[in-house]
Each structure stands twice: as C-alpha cells, then as structure tokens.
Amino acid sequence: MTQLLDHVPLFPLSTTVLPGGRLPLQLFEPRYLDMLATCLREQRGFVVLLLREGNEAGADAVFYDIGTYVQIVDFQQLDNGLLGITVEGLWKVAVHRSWQAPDGLNVGHAERLPDEPEDALPTGRSELASVLRALLRHPVVNRLELEVDFSSAREVGWRLIELLPLNGQEKQRLLEYQDPLARLDRLSDLLEAME
Incomplete structure (x- = not known):
C-alpha cells in the first residue's frame, strides 16, 4: 500500500537521518518554529x-528528493535560548513535488x-558491527540513546551512514x-579506503 504525504514540511539539512536514527536540532527561524x-498540534x-x-x-x-520522514520525540529550551528538538526517523520517502510557502518553509508532496x-x-561483515559499536560509545552519540539491532544488515548500515565522516x-x-x-559492501569499501 502506497502512503502519500500531501503538503508535508520539508527540512533541508547538511546531514542525514535514517529510519530508527535520532537527530538533535536547534530551531530559531520563525518558519521552523x-x-x-x-x-x-496535528501530531505529524x-x-x-x-x-x-x-x-x-x-x-x-x-x-535531494529522497529523504526520511521524521517524528519529534523530544523538545526543550536550550541554554543558548534556542529551542532544541530531537527527531527520530520513521521511513524513507521520495518527494515528487516541492515549493516554498509564503513564510519561506519548503513544502511538498512525498511518497x-x-x-x-x-x-x-x-x-x-561483522567488522562493520564492531565499528558501529565503537562509534556508539562516543558521549555525544551515546546521549541519543539509539537502540540498534546488530544482527540487522539494514540497521547497521543506516547507523553507519549517519555516524561515519x-x-x-x-x-x-x-x-x-x-x-x-549492497549498502554494507559499499560501506566496507569506504572504510577500507579510510584506513
């Protein structure tokens, strides 16, 4: 069954998040607030x-037109006065059409x-799980409280995409x-090239 999302807000960032991943964000622009x-309000x-x-x-x-639909799982006022939120990826989507609303917010139709x-x-590919375990021990990453199934090829791949430089x-x-x-094969090649 195809799930269509009409007039869904689009948030372009210089980083990625995938299903099951968490991403902390700071909001200050009126369009994003x-x-x-x-x-x-609409629980979306x-x-x-x-x-x-x-x-x-x-x-x-x-x-890009392929991204991740996320939900807000936490928000709080930060020490710097900005609003901090944490989002969690739910599923990957393809944006078929996008435009800017009058307030500058990007909006689109996605599937x-x-x-x-x-x-x-x-x-x-067990070395990839070992690399991921090491990355998850970093204090900043640890605070995200990610739950990872290390026996899942897609979860190991998704988390490595988010955490590798x-x-x-x-x-x-x-x-x-x-x-x-195939993603794990590519990640393995990339890690080999980094060494």
Missing part, C-alpha cells in the same frame, strides 16, 4: 532532506518508499540504496 507548532512529522546546494537557512536551498528487506548481517553525496547515495547487503 511555526512548523514545529503545527507538527505538534516532517521530511529531512540532504542539501545539494545552498545553506540550511537560505531561501535558495536545493535539496513513502517500500521498506527495505530485513536481511541478517552477514558473518563476513562521509561526504554528503556519498551519504545520499547510501541512503538511496534499497538493498541493505
């Missing part, structure tokens, strides 16, 4: 998309992509894979 209020989420060109706050932001297969992590284009390419095992 209004978006947050609407999302909380928004779509996080990786920036292709421009900057996060700019009206000229150009973004939920099919869920990826739930393949087991191959024995030959890869460039934006590579992260986007990996996000767009629908085959978790």
